[in-house]
Amino acid sequence: MTADHDRNDEQTTGESADDHELRVSKIKNGTVIDHVRGGQALNVLAILGIDGGDREQVSVGINVPSDRLARKDIVKVEDRELSQDEVDVLSLIAPDATINIVRSYTVTSKHRVERPEQVEGVLTCPNATCITTEDEPVTSRFDVLDDGVRCAYCGTIVRESIADLIDSA
Amino acid sequence: MRHDHLITSKQLTRDAIERVLDRAAEIDADPDAVAGKHAGKLLGLLFFEPSTRTKMSFETAMKRLGGDVVDMGPIESSSVKKGETLADTVRVIEGYADALVVRHPKQGAATMASEFVDVPLLNAGDGAGHHPTQTLLDLYTIRQHAGLEDLSVGIMGDLKYGRTVHSLAYALSNFDVQQHFISPDSLTLPREVVYDLHQEGASVREHEQLEAVLDTLDVLYVTRIQRERFPDENEYQKVAGEYQIDLETLEDARADLTIMHPLPRVDEIDPAIDDTDHAAYFDQAHNGVPVRMALLDHFLGDPL
Numbered sequence: 001m002t003a004d005h006d007r008n009d010e011q012t013t014g015e016s017a018d019d020h021e022l023r024v025s026k027i028k029n030g031t032v033i034d035h036v037r038g039g040q041a042l043n044v045l046a047i048l049g050i051d052g053g054d055r056e057q058v059s060v061g062i063n064v065p066s067d068r069l070a071r072k073d074i075v076k077v078e079d080r081e082l083s084q085d086e087v088d089v090l091s092l093i094a095p096d097a098t099i100n101i102v103r104s105y106t107v108t109s110k111h112r113v114e115r116p117e118q119v120e121g122v123l124t125c126p127n128a129t130c131i132t133t134e135d136e137p138v139t140s141r142f143d144v145l146d147d148g149v150r151c152a153y154c155g156t157i158v159r160e161s162i163a164d165l166i167d168s169a
Numbered sequence: 170m171r172h173d174h175l176i177t178s179k180q181l182t183r184d185a186i187e188r189v190l191d192r193a194a195e196i197d198a199d200p201d202a203v204a205g206k207h208a209g210k211l212l213g214l215l216f217f218e219p220s221t222r223t224k225m226s227f228e229t230a231m232k233r234l235g236g237d238v239v240d241m242g243p244i245e246s247s248s249v250k251k252g253e254t255l256a257d258t259v260r261v262i263e264g265y266a267d268a269l270v271v272r273h274p275k276q277g278a279a280t281m282a283s284e285f286v287d288v289p290l291l292n293a294g295d296g297a298g299h300h301p302t303q304t305l306l307d308l309y310t311i312r313q314h315a316g317l318e319d320l321s322v323g324i325m326g327d328l329k330y331g332r333t334v335h336s337l338a339y340a341l342s343n344f345d346v347q348q349h350f351i352s353p354d355s356l357t358l359p360r361e362v363v364y365d366l367h368q369e370g371a372s373v374r375e376h377e378q379l380e381a382v383l384d385t386l387d388v389l390y391v392t393r394i395q396r397e398r399f400p401d402e403n404e405y406q407k408v409a410g411e412y413q414i415d416l417e418t419l420e421d422a423r424a425d426l427t428i429m430h431p432l433p434r435v436d437e438i439d440p441a442i443d444d445t446d447h448a449a450y451f452d453q454a455h456n457g458v459p460v461r462m463a464l465l466d467h468f469l470g471d472p473l
Contacts, residue, residue: 129296131275136254138281150361153277154298157361 032100041073043163130154183343192463205235213266226457289468304336306460325351326392342371415439
């Protein structure tokens with residue numbers, strides 16, 4: 001993987017940075033979601049069901065400078081390692097994101113998200129005439145396209161504001 | 170065809186379509202050869218929306234094959250009125266029938282219903298979504314009247330909500346057909362359908378006026394613009410009036426133009442056209458029987 005020189009990425013790249021440049025503190029154990037598209041961090045929290053109601057410690061950087069994305073968001077969640085399902089959904093709104101698993105202040109694994117072929121049960125179809133909006137025992141299912149998602153039942157394609165369709169949002 | 174259900178014309182290959190049409194032509198030529206072939210079999214009819222042609226032609230097709238139908242009847246007198254889900258309804262009726270035909274007002278209803286049953290399920294219309302059996306009888310009619318090679322087909326009217334239009338467009342993308350879509354700006358093809366047609370490499374053009382393409386067309390498929398799609402009666406009258414055809418309209422058309430309509434029509438096609446060689450819409454309606462006989466024959470145990 002190409003080394004990244006973002007100033008706020010010191011935990012994931014191992015680079016040191018002057019304290020006055022640090023905008024997001026290091027975590028001991030948990031997940032760092034890096035290279036989230038600028039402005040999407042709050043949607044990432046929504047996907048993860050983080051609303052401040054639990055005792056989870058979360059650090060968020062919004063619109064911080066990034067070489068790769070110009071502006072990026074970064075989310076650090078203490079004491080939680082993301083499941084593959086959570087990563088799959090994250091990929092829909094943060095296709096460039098990097099998932100870093102941190103243990104004892106050390107990044108033990110680092111990988112880019114991969115868009116799944118399909119996501120089930122996480123998005124609500126925006127088409128009011130879709131059968132999935134009825135009181136039927138059906139789980140929503142969306143095919144993931146290069147530039148959006150498509151309801152497997154009614155065929156509606158959504159390219160923008162996908163985060164608005166997330167059940168927990 | 171390898172599929173257990175018939176949900177959308179998108180699932181149909183050119184080869185599968187041609188096999189259905191060939192079987193339908195055989196049946197059309199000699200219906201006695203299949204009379205009684207499916208005696209003792211029952212077809213479940215679940216129409217959650219009104220239907221005349223589709224329902225009656227399925228019933229006729231099943232009876233001509235020697236079978237019979239069990240009909241859920243109007244939803245006002247069914248358990249649906251008590252709040253039963255579609256998923257439960259199809260699971261109950263599959264216990265009574267060898268195959269199911271479902272029409273429902275919600276898009277994707279047939280897809281969902283098919284996930285709950287083991288018997289073959291045929292989509293007879295799901296909201297603004299798909300109507301694949303209508304498409305097959307449309308193709309059968311086009312093949313009868315104009316052939317299915319090197320064609321220019323115009324599809325006019327309510328392209329946004331018309332499920333027969335969406336299904337036909339998908340199926341035509343399997344053939345060497347230039348598709349022209351003619352509609353008011355407010356009723357153009359859904360972007361999803363245009364996206365799919367482009368993905369399939371179909372030749373697609375959209376127009377607001379029939380005059381722009383009329384003299385190039387081999388087939389003109391007219392659909393009804395529904396009054397309820399317009400909040401304002403005057404706007405409806407104005408728009409609908411621009412998409413009606415009469416003998417004067419056809420002065421610019423080719424002599425061998427085939428005119429089709431899934432019916433019912435209101436005033437989109439002047440009755441004076443009925444007696445011309447252009448009119449194929451009653452043939453089209455009649456073709457529902459041999460085409461649905463071919464499909465039922467396939468799904469009830471004699472695969473194409």
